[in-house]
Amino acid sequence: MTDNDISIRSIQHYLYCPHRWGLIEIDCAWTENYYVTKSDIMHERVHETGTYSSRAKKVYTAVSIYNDLPEYRLYGVADCLEINKGLYSLVEYKPTKPKTLDYNHDDLMQVFAQKICTDHVFGCVCEGYIYYADVKKRIKLPLCEEYAKYDRELKDLLAKMRENKKRGIIPPIRKGQKCSGCSMKDLCMPKLKKSKNLKDSIIELLENEE
Numbered sequence: 207m208t209d210n211d212i213s214i215r216s217i218q219h220y221l222y223c224p225h226r227w228g229l230i231e232i233d234c235a236w237t238e239n240y241y242v243t244k245s246d247i248m249h250e251r252v253h254e255t256g257t258y259s260s261r262a263k264k265v266y267t268a269v270s271i272y273n274d275l276p277e278y279r280l281y282g283v284a285d286c287l288e289i290n291k292g293l294y295s296l297v298e299y300k301p302t303k304p305k306t307l308d309y310n311h312d313d314l315m316q317v318f319a320q321k322i323c324t325d326h327v328f329g330c331v332c333e334g335y336i337y338y339a340d341v342k343k344r345i346k347l348p349l350c351e352e353y354a355k356y357d358r359e360l361k362d363l364l365a366k367m368r369e370n371k372k373r374g375i376i377p378p379i380r381k382g383q384k385c386s387g388c389s390m391k392d393l394c395m396p397k398l399k400k401s402k403n404l405k406d407s408i409i410e411l412l413e414n415e416e
């Protein structure tokens with residue numbers, strides 16, 4: 207592995223909030239909260255490496271995957287890979303289904319990055335699904351149908367991440383960034399950073415603490 211390699215997990219961090227990615231990757235900061243812990247517990251269950259078979263279907267959990275082509279240089283672990291009569295399917299486990307959507311775009315891109323690695327390792331053309339634990343439902347993602355679009359997006363994203371990493375840049379907080387549920391909120395202090403007069407904000411914060 208080289209400094210140029212990118213983990214699939216860090217793609218998800220970047221998509222959720224580029225500033226958060228920078229705090230983790232450049233500043234080496236990390237804090238956890240309820241959402242992170244809940245998701246980790248769920249993934250721990252899935253991430254015990256194993257193989258299960260039922261009739262024609264084989265199910266592999268915690269599958270290590272990579273793509274070492276220069277345009278990707280990606281690696282990670284897929285929650286679950288099913289092989290059924292020669293058809294490969296990735297299944298990513300999520301604790302909670304989004305309220306108004308079938309899936310979040312960030313989650314789709316995470317599974318797409320897994321697909322790029324899985325297709326490379328196994329020489330297949332796999333489908334991708336998200337399984338939501340709260341509603342016990344599996345949703346199919348349009349990874350093959352929209353392959354060219356997501357591939358372009360992934361390559362652009364990887365180029366941006368590499369450039370920022372090389373130059374040690376923590377991207378600024380995005381306009382309209384949603385912070386509720388972010389485990390890094392206390393460390394990041396987004397309101398303070400967005401404030402025009404940082405000095406006044408720090409003084410106000412200190413005064414409130416007294």
Ligand code: SF4
Pocket residue numbers: 223225226229379383384385388389390391394395396
């Ligand atoms: S608190 Fe908001 S701006 Fe800061 S890292 Fe989290 S999501 Fe990003």
